[in-house]
Amino acid sequence: MKQKNTSFIIIALFLAGAFMPLILKQYHLNMLTEIIIFALFAVSYNLLLGYAGLLSFGHAMFFGLGAFMTAVAIIHIPGLALWNAILIGVVTTIIAGFVIGSLLLRHKGAYFALLTLAFNALFYAVATKWHSVTGGDDGLSITRPDLSLGFTSISMASLTHFYYLTLIIVGAAIVFCWYFTHTAMGKTVLLMRENEERMKFLGYNTNISRLLLFTFTGAVAGLAGSFYTLHFQFVSISAISVDMTTAVLLMAFVGGTKTFWGPILGAFVYIILQNYLSNITDRWPLFMGFIFVSMVLFIPGGLSEVIMNIRQRLFGKKDNNGGKSAASEEV
Amino acid sequence: MRRKFFGGLCILSMVLMLALPVGALAQDTIKIGVTEPLSGTFKDIGERYLDGVLYAAQVINEGGGLLGKKVEVVPVDSELKPDVATRKAQNLILKDGVKFFTGGTGSSVGAAMAQLAEKQNVIMFTYGMDAASMTGEKCNKNFFRPGGSTDGRSFALAQLVVKMGYKKIAIIGQDYSFGHEALAAFKKRIAQISPSTKIVCELYHPAGTKDYGPYVSQIIAAKPDAIFTPNWGNDLTLLLKQGRPMGMNQKIFDYYINDEVTIEALGNDSLIIGSMGAEIWTISMPTKKNEAFVNKFYKDKKRWPSYCAGKAYTATMFWAEAIKKAGTTDVAAVIKAWEGLSFDGPAGVWTMRAGDHQGQVPYWYTEIVAKNKYFKHAFEAPRGMATAKSVEVSLAETGCKMKK
Structure with missing residues (x-):
């Protein structure tokens, strides 16, 4: 029953997304594309934070690595197909995720958080100093390659075309993340968060599970980063800086880390607020900080908690997924 | 209860912010x-x-x-x-x-x-x-x-240095693309118009250097007649503040010398009086x-x-x-x-x-003098100009291949 419901919602969202270019102006479509990309980034982050209980301050290194690799590949390999550019970005982050994950997997809590911060700083330093490849402070400008489907080629210069590509690929990746949380692997992650000792006792190798999860979320963040480059047709060191980690942390917290869709909502609110606030005042990060602090203090469950509460009040029924920990879900 | 109240307030403020009329353009x-x-x-x-x-x-x-x-x-x-x-x-x-x-x-x-x-x-x-x-x-x-451009400015200052008869020049710049481009253009122009003029000292320091002691010592040891630098902001003020007391008394030729904020920040006009610059507007x-x-x-x-x-x-x-x-x-x-x-x-x-x-x-030369009609502190006086033609870089040399 629940599965069926969710599939229905997913299909409805995709259909709604498909009609958006007919309704929205270019400006809003541009913003929506950005929201979808950051939603994927936030979802991948939340798999670590909300599901595995691992606070990472270094998620931007995967995002940035994917972003930079895609840009570097497009610039240095003439005639590179769009697919391959994305693939290069994702494969690199898989490798990076695996290597860094192997070094981190024994650590948890504050040690894990600080080590990820250190690795992020390392990547940031490389991006800043390796001027000949990353462009340093100047960043890299690219032109989106056309999408070749074998029999035909679609121009990606048009925003609408790129929006559809983002909707399909990034949307599918988000759905895959959701599917991942329902696989045996996804459940292992939840159980590990709740009681790792017991998992070990039952014979699971929790280190390997954590490594797999770390690599997986890294790859997903890399895909988001790759699309970020394609969307802005530009990448600079901001994409790999700690600011980017802060942004995704804000999205996850504002939306709520306890549900799968909370971070998606968070990305939506964050991007829109950022656009509106930065139009009104140069001091928009101050307001963002204010919102973040108030959210953590007063609504730790984020916007998704609020929505769940309202729904519960209106319909008087308690959703088995709402307001509570994702772990309560079919465990 | 309090928590709920503040939570509600927080959501309300977010909704309000979204509803704010965004300064629509005419x-x-x-x-x-x-x-x-x-x-x-x-x-x-x-x-x-x-x-x-x-x-x-x-x-x-x-x-x-x-x-x-x-x-x-x-x-x-x-x-x-x-x-x-x-x-x-x-x-x-x-x-x-x-x-x-x-x-x-x-x-x-x-x-x-x-x-x-x-x-x-x-x-x-x-x-x-x-x-x-x-x-x-x-x-x-x-x-x-x-x-x-860095080319035009460096060319103009190189021409001025040569015209004023300086024969031994020390050059110092920030160690990133801007500093390198500026110094390279200066050297190129000196070599073209006055092969007998020598660059006696060429130094690069990280942007935002705090201690100019080692650089100033090298400049003084090279015994130049004049110093050229494209430094700006703190990199200019600190070079002057630390260099002058050490005995770096040569005339300074700088890109952005006529910056009233920099001169005021120096706090001591005697450090900068006599320095010269070239700008497109002064x-x-x-x-x-x-x-x-x-x-x-x-x-x-x-x-x-x-x-x-x-x-x-x-x-x-x-x-x-x-x-x-x-x-x-x-x-x-x-x-x-x-x-x-x-x-x-x-x-x-x-x-x-x-x-x-x-x-x-054209580039307009200025020299920093004590008395001026604009500010209480030292500021610029006009010292002629370099015509656009004299500092021109031919199109072929720029490396620009424009797609029309």
């Missing part, structure tokens, strides 16, 4: 986006540049506007980050149909804006981003520089049009225009000339009209070279 105006750092470390420079564009718009609008429409300036806080600037500019293009952008701080912002301009088919021009490569190998048809240029502009600015604002404001003002007026000539705001038509256009403004005749969109402009 419909029938010619909009120009100005990407400057309006927050952070370089806020002061950004605001002084913006000041000039705003004043130009005011003057144009007082005179009946452009093509019968008012010019509307849209400040864009670039935070000196290329991704922030392009993202905000893209939104302005899509939402408000802004077709013209300008800015003066950060060649990194400029290079990214130039690429965006080409993709979105809008125009970006700069009055203060000086890296020669922007109209060199990175040039494109949607980017214009009605201002100076307050003391003895042209009739400049005197009229400077006096009108003073009358309107009760303060003197900064060199940033003067550059931005003159470049914006040049842009307005191009629009007038095109008779339309159509981007292709404005590009065509601007190419080869000459503008007789406050800073002499500026001509936009069609091949690389680099303005061919």
